[in-house]
Amino acid sequence: GSITTADGSALVKLGNTTVICGVKAELAAPAVDSANKGYIVPNVELPSLCAERFRSGPPGEEAQAASQFIADVIENSQMIVKEDLCIANGKLAWVLYCDIICLDYDGNLLDASVFALLAALKNVQLPLVTINEETGLSEVNFKQKNPLIIRKHPVATSFAIFDDTLLIVDPTAEEEDLATGTVTIVTDEEGRLCSVHKPGGSPLTGAKLQDCISRAITRHKEVKKLIDKVIKSITPK
Amino acid sequence: SVSPGDTSVLAGLYGPGEAKVSKELPDRAALEVLLRPKVGLPGVLERSREQLLRQTCEAVILGVLHPRTAISLVLQVLSDAGSLLSCCLNAACMALLDAGLPLTTLFCGVTCALQPDGTILLDPTARQEQEARATLTFAIASRERKVLMATTKGSCSVEEMQQCLATAQRAADTIFQFYRDSVRRRYSKS
Numbered sequence: 001g002s003i004t005t006a007d008g009s010a011l012v013k014l015g016n017t018t019v020i021c022g023v024k025a026e027l028a029a030p031a032v033d034s035a036n037k038g039y040i041v042p043n044v045e046l047p048s049l050c051a052e053r054f055r056s057g058p059p060g061e062e063a064q065a066a067s068q069f070i071a072d073v074i075e076n077s078q079m080i081v082k083e084d085l086c087i088a089n090g091k092l093a094w095v096l097y098c099d100i101i102c103l104d105y106d107g108n109l110l111d112a113s114v115f116a117l118l119a120a121l122k123n124v125q126l127p128l129v130t131i132n133e134e135t136g137l138s139e140v141n142f143k144q145k146n147p148l149i150i151r152k153h154p155v156a157t158s159f160a161i162f163d164d165t166l167l168i169v170d171p172t173a174e175e176e177d178l179a180t181g182t183v184t185i186v187t188d189e190e191g192r193l194c195s196v197h198k199p200g201g202s203p204l205t206g207a208k209l210q211d212c213i214s215r216a217i218t219r220h221k222e223v224k225k226l227i228d229k230v231i232k233s234i235t236p237k
Numbered sequence: 238s239v240s241p242g243d244t245s246v247l248a249g250l251y252g253p254g255e256a257k258v259s260k261e262l263p264d265r266a267a268l269e270v271l272l273r274p275k276v277g278l279p280g281v282l283e284r285s286r287e288q289l290l291r292q293t294c295e296a297v298i299l300g301v302l303h304p305r306t307a308i309s310l311v312l313q314v315l316s317d318a319g320s321l322l323s324c325c326l327n328a329a330c331m332a333l334l335d336a337g338l339p340l341t342t343l344f345c346g347v348t349c350a351l352q353p354d355g356t357i358l359l360d361p362t363a364r365q366e367q368e369a370r371a372t373l374t375f376a377i378a379s380r381e382r383k384v385l386m387a388t389t390k391g392s393c394s395v396e397e398m399q400q401c402l403a404t405a406q407r408a409a410d411t412i413f414q415f416y417r418d419s420v421r422r423r424y425s426k427s
Contacts, residue, residue, distance in 0.1 A: 064281045064284035064285065065284055065285040068281045068282055076371075076389065076390060076392050180296070191395065192392045192395075193392060193393055194392045195389050196373070196398065197389075198384065198385075198386055198387040199288055199293070200289060200291070200294070200295060201296050201385075203378045203383030205381070205384070213395055213398075217395075
């Protein structure tokens with residue numbers, strides 16, 4: 001991956017928008033009410049270096065809303081099933097901290113974040129962890145590494161809406177500022193909708209929304225091919 | 238205050254009033270939405286909901302009539318028994334109506350839950366939402382029933398989404414009639 005110290009990472013450039021995602025895996029005890037589930041904690045950061053509108057300090061609304069969106073995409077698409085992250089029921093589970101940091105903001109943050117997350121997770125290699133029956137302690141075997149089981153591959157497609165009629169795919173920052181609304185559609189490889197995210201903005205008819213969804217499904221195929229090609233090219237033979 | 242079933246949200250609208258220099262916009266009113274949960278401090282989920290509500294309201298409020306002012310919408314969750322986001326949307330619209338702010342269109346919030354067997358449930362309870370395969374929330378505008386805001390939880394097929402949207406658009410008629418009746422009742426006494 002792009003970050004050598006991370007368990008999995010990816011750098012994505014969509015036009016000028018540059019997003020890097022690093023995944024770190026740690027061990028923790030699972031929650032009491034879901035003893036067979038691990039955790040995935042996404043965090044989107046928009047540091048002040050990526051665009052002048054972001055100030056340093058606590059995360060602003062856009063970063064928090066993006067973090068919530070990524071958490072929803074992971075949950076809705078079931079790309080990683082939390083049960084797969086469990087090592088020993090009630091005792092030990094993996095926690096995947098996914099840090100998505102924007103290095104250059106030129107619009108369409110959500111699409112780039114979802115791609116970076118997907119590519120980074122495909123890149124993750126987790127060491128084998130066993131629990132010693134006698135001592136009850138965990139033993140980590142760094143020599144044996146397994147990739148994560150990724151069940152679905154969600155891809156986000158964002159559109160900028162202008163005056164209820166015009167739709168532009170993959171808007172730049174300038175187009176986003178002038179747009180009267182945005183729509184983000186997340187689809188998986190079966191053509192199912194994982195998320196329709198239209199946070200207000202000018203109203204759309206059902207037909208226009210359907211148009212967006214069809215284009216999102218077409219775009220999914222192209223993006224999936226690209227991700228597969230890149231992952232294949234870096235896998236050591 | 239709006240309560241469908243047991244979910245209850247109190248909305249307070251303040252404005253258009255004077256805006257802080259750092260927040261004022263030169264050509265339109267600056268809208269701020271604060272969503273306070275029933276227990277605990279507002280977290281990332283509230284922030285994301287605030288963004289949804291703010292952008293929905295910004296699309297309908299004629300902000301250009303009140304430049305350099307601030308409009309503040311505060312929503313307090315009194316009880317949550319499912320369909321919270323659509324309850325917040327309805328409360329926000331009624332607060333806008335009550336304040337007499339100039340709007341291009343009214344909007345209402347409708348939540349649809351897709352059961353595992355394929356049936357569509359409107360305004361699900363918390364339990365129904367948990368059991369559902371997918372929960373979709375739409376903000377439907379009163380003009381031509383267009384979609385102002387859409388958000389989904391869980392995955393569904395495209396046809397199912399279209400069906401839910403059509404159902405939500407039909408349900409919107411009932412909610413708009415309720416708005417009319419409430420406003421009529423409020424102004425008929427005075």
